[in-house]
Amino acid sequence: MKVKGFLKDVGGASRVTKMRQELIANGSPVPDPKDPIRELADLLHPGKQQFTVTEIRKASPTSTTYRFSPVNGHVPVFQSGQYVNFYLTVGDSVLTRAYSISSAPYEARLAEPFFEVTIRHNVHYLVPDWFLENVKVGAEITAAMPFGQFLYEPLRDSDHIVGIAGGSGITPFASMAKxxxxxxxxxxxTVIYGSVRHTDIVCGDELEAARKAAPDKIHIIHVMSDDDDWDGEKGFVTKEIIEKYASKYAGWSKDDPANGPSFFFCGPPAMFFLIDKNMKEMGVPMKRFRHDATAQPAVKLIPGFPMDQVGKSYKITVMRGIHEDVIDAAADEPVAVALERAAIPIDTHCRGGECGYCRTQLLEGDIFVSPLNDGRRAMDKELGWFHACSAYPTSDLKIKIPII
Ligand SMILES: Cc1cc2nc3c(=O)[nH]c(=O)nc-3n(C[C@H](O)[C@H](O)[C@H](O)COP(=O)(O)OP(=O)(O)OC[C@H]3O[C@@H](n4cnc5c(N)ncnc54)[C@H](O)[C@@H]3O)c2cc1C
Ligand code: FES
Structure with missing residues (x-):
């Protein structure tokens, strides 16, 4: 019986193989441009696209909103909370930078579709300064979207989100509110938004317009850390403030902390540490707390960072296909930054160790991987792969990266 079944299987397999060989022989050597699956995939994930800047306006005295319209085609479908990745050449550096989309998804489906980002320039930053100086209406820019998991997922999240934001971290909530x-x-x-002074509030008018349009569904609480002219909440965004407004608007209760609203945090790393502590003290379960940081923490805030490395520099030998370059790298900057400074393109997206786009192979040398942003798979750790956005050289290195 077994032999008969085996022979039947072999017969079947050889027929299928023959059929496949015929299909391959008769098929087109180029992908069918009319393939509906391919068309849908291109619609959802078109990869890099060209966009034109069609509007620039102030979102606060120290932040600017840029509107982008597609040069050809469409704005890919995205959800509030996701981000776009820009591919830029700034001076001698070749860079990528992520920006949360501050416009609403429905605006990407209008007859004249667009998406917007709101960039903060409260101090001198490399890319925001470059945008201010170089990006005018009519400019073309290369971008890819959408990315990120900082979004409302009905199977996972409560249908009341308490959004906690700091600085430019308000932008995903501006999109949700709209x-x-x-x-x-x-x-x-319910958005609890921490700023230093009221003049630092980003997208304030747009948030207020959305709140007025849906006053039963949207609540905005501003908290100023250093503003004598402010009549509302003052100080940092503390556990008490979160509890107060999560109870008032979102039905959160100390007696049942696991079944209240979902808490979403977006803001600078220093604020994340405080909010993370607050969430733990409030008993909010991990599944009800989602967070996105807008920057990497300074090395002094990274647990275990070898501070004796600060000020040192190393050589990195970079293998890319047939290319081999030797570049300089500061010990207190991620490997991705050294590559960008040397104009070697590396595809960073989240810059927080999570997405894996900057996955790099370590061939020789030693690195320090930030435990705050170590999103490597177990097998990658075993085999010497690391994420260049969250790893720092602690010796000369030899690495291999893909060509993008
Ligand atoms: C998912 C996500 C969403 C974000 N959303 C927003 C948003 O909505 N709005 C917003 O304003 N920001 C947002 N950000 C932050 C944004 O991507 C930028 O980091 C921010 O605008 C600051 O710009 P910068 O990184 O150039 O700043 P900088 O702090 O000036 O530079 C960052 C790093 O670049 C390195 N560097 C310095 N000089 C060079 C050089 N010449 N070449 C190469 N590297 C150099 C340095 O190591 C420095 O630490 C988001 C970030 C992420 C990850
Ligand atoms: S850019 Fe996402 S893991 Fe490095």
Missing amino acids: EIAHGKLDIDL
Whole structure:
């Protein structure tokens, strides 16, 4: 019986193999441009696209909103909370930078579709300064989108989100608020937004317009850390403030902390440490707390960082296909930054160790991987792969990266 079954299997397999060989022989050598699956995939994930800047406006005295319209085609489908990745040449550096989309998804489906980002320039930053100086209406820029998991997921999240934001971390919530106000996202949103002074509030007018359009669904609480002219909440965004407004608007209760709203945090790393502590003290379960940081923490804030390395520099031998370059790298900057400074393209997206786009192979030498941003798979750790955005050289290195 077994032999008969085996022979039947072999017969079947050889027939299938023959059929496949015939299909391959008769098939087109180029992908069918009319393939509906391919068309859908291109629609959702078109890869790099060209966009034209069609509007620039102030979002606060120290932040600017840039509107982008597609040169050809469309704005890919995205959800509030996701980000776009820009591919830039700034001076001698070749860079990528992520920006959360501050416009609403429905605005990307209008007859004249667009998406917007809001960039903060409260101090001198490399890329925001470059945008201010170089990006005018009519400029073309290369970008890819959408990326990121900082979004409302009905199977996972409560239908009331308490969004906690600092600085430019408000932008994903601005997108959510607009989508809710337009009736396209059926959730409630309470935003607790920390700024230093009221003049630092980013997207303040747009948040207020959305709140007025849906006053039962959107609540905005501003908290100023250093503003004598402010009549509302003052100080940092503390556990007490979060509890107060999460109870008032989102039904959060100390007696049942696991079944309240979902908490979403977006902001600078220093604020994340405080909010993370608050969440633990409030008993919010991990599945109800989502977070996105807008920057890497300074090395002095990274647990275990070898501070005796600060000020040192190393050589990195970079293998890319047939190319081999030797570049300089500061010990207190991630390997990705050394590559960018040397104009060697590396595809960074989240810059937080999570997405894996900057996955790099370590061939020789030693690195320090930030435990705060170590998103490597177990097998990658075993085999010497690391994420260049969150690893620092502690000796001369030899690495291998893909050509992009
Ligand atoms: C998912 C995500 C969403 C974000 N959303 C927003 C948003 O909505 N709005 C917003 O304003 N920001 C947002 N950010 C932050 C944004 O991507 C930029 O980091 C921010 O605008 C600061 O710009 P910068 O990185 O050039 O700043 P800098 O602090 O000036 O530079 C960052 C690093 O670049 C390195 N560097 C310095 N000089 C050079 C050089 N010549 N070549 C190469 N590297 C150099 C340094 O190591 C420095 O630490 C987001 C970030 C992420 C990850
Ligand atoms: S850019 Fe996402 S892991 Fe490095």
